[in-house]
Amino acid sequence: MTRVGTAGIERAPENLFQDPVLRAEWDERAVAAPGGDMHQGSAFAADRMRRGIRVVPLYVDGAPLLVTVRRLPILGLGIASISRGPAVKADVAPEELVQIPELLRRVAHWLRREEGVVELRVDPWAQESASLRDAWSAAGFSPCEESFFSRHSMWIRASAVRGQSEEALFAQVNATKRNEVSAARRAGVSVRRLEAPDVVLLANVADIVNETAVRRGFATIDPARTLPTWSDLMRAGQMEVWLAELPDGTLAAVETALRHGERLTSHHAGSRDLGDRAPVGVVPLLRWTLINQARIEGRIADLGGADIAGHRQAPEPGDRMYGLYTFKRAFGASWVEMSGAHRIEVNPLGARLRGALRRVAGGAR
Incomplete structure (x- = not known):
């Protein structure tokens, strides 16, 4: 040196x-x-x-x-x-x-x-x-x-409170989202964690992330560049992938999470457009599972931002990102100004x- x-x-x-x-x-x-x-x-x-x-x-x-x-x-x-x-x-x-x-x-x-x-x-x-x-x-x-x-983020600090029970944390989720999570469970939706790289599954995850990005008008990821990095992160224990599957095995929604510092951070997410086949609450169940995992590990559940270029303040009704903002708030996340x-x-x-x-x-x- x-x-x-x-x-x-x-x-x-x-x-x-x-x-x-x-x-x-x-x-x-x-x-x-x-x-x-x-x-x-x-x-x-x-x-x-x-x-x-x-x-x-x-x-x-x-x-x-x-x-x-x-x-x-x-x-x-x-x-x-x-x-x-x-x-x-x-x-x-x-x-x-x-x-x-x-x-x-x-x-x-x-x-x-x-x-x-x-x-x-x-x-x-x-x-x-x-x-x-x-x-x-x-x-x-x-x-x-x-x-x-995004410049800012939305955190759930309650997930990092020592001794916090799943029931107490779930009670902080608003009633609509709690009902949706329960509905998905009754419909047989299961969520599992992919901790080690699986090339085929990761390619499917990237496809779902990009399908969702196109539907919402966001930038897509380049699988040729992203998948090697995901694999490296997973081998280093810094990333995991959560998969929400229907009872017939259909992969319905995905979310990647970064494990770093005091946080478990939502990174990429997406869901299939399954029409009438999609049970109510698939995405809320997936998000709740990540939040509960943060609780288990004693980490802040970092749900990421809801601001975009040209509009860096907390979204208001009528703003493009207001729906995402209210979705995260429904789980108990608070706006964190960076x-x-x-x-x-x-x-x-x-x-x-x-x-x-x-x-x-x-x-x-």
């Missing part, structure tokens, strides 16, 4: 993701530990590398931090990104939270010296506050477009040149 001055920033060993012991140690600290996130782990790093993106794993003040860098051919002029890092505990103290922007500013300037980066974009999973906004500004960061579909994505230019001239070249080239990053 090479330490740069007294900045407390050093590169991880070059064989980090090839050595199973080093890889497991990294994932334990970057993904499984409190505040950890899948996007800081080895499976996500492998996904980026398959896409031709440079991966730069660092230790910053002794803690792991995964950085990716996209460079222009010949000229370089790289833009670095840090997804969901550094680790931010769900109940982090305010005085710790406001230190994050300065830490990332140090990383940005290190990346300029060592990697030729002109700009750093970050989106740590940090809850919004006035003091954090001030800290971003003081460190030289400004808000930028989100790299994820700080969102920020950027800092460490070489303003280089950043402007890169932007001009991107526009000429048609917007390639």
Whole structure:
């Protein structure tokens, strides 16, 4: 490892993701530990590398931090990104939270010296506050477009309460959803967990996710790129797949869940359009099963966001995402305001040149 001055920033060993012991140690600290996130782990790093993106794993003040860098051919002029890092505990103290922007500013300037980066974009999973906004500004960061579909999230913290019973948690679900879950059970719908990769089943899951995305007007996933990453995540114990099946074995709905930090996070979901064959409550039963699993593990049930580009506040009646928002609220989820994505230019001239070249080239990053 090479330490740069007294900045407390050093590169991880070059064989980090090839050595199973080093890889497991990294994932334990970057993904499984409190505040950890899948996007800081080895499976996500492998996904980026398959896409031709440079991966730069660092230790910053002794803690792991995964950085990716996209460079222009010949000229370089790289833009670095840090997804969901550094680790931010769900109940982090305010005085710790406001230190994050300065830490990332140090990383940005290190990346300029060592990697030729002109700009750093970050989106740590940090809850919004006035003091954090001030800290971003003081460190030289400004808000930028989100790299994820949603900026905010919806959490059920009650699932993480020690000793919480299934009955008590289920009582917090609204009456309509409780009735739908019960109806699906009476109809013989079963939910099972796929914990190890199964190529055929995962391909079916991706098909259902995409069918649903098309029906709802959302972006689809690319199975050729996504399935290897799902398999890596499952082998690392960071993802599982839940399958809802009808009594005749028909796969009716699916949901993938990420296990990281203090959370069990809903990731991808979808359902078949089965018409009259679909019993009432298939999707609610599937979602409740994930929430109850979070309770069993003592984790926050993170149901994901309900905001989209151009509309980052909580949806209101008539908004496109209002239905999804009310669906999640029906299970007891609360809106969690996040700080969102920020950027800092460490070489303003280089950043402007890169932007001009991107526009000429048609917007390639």
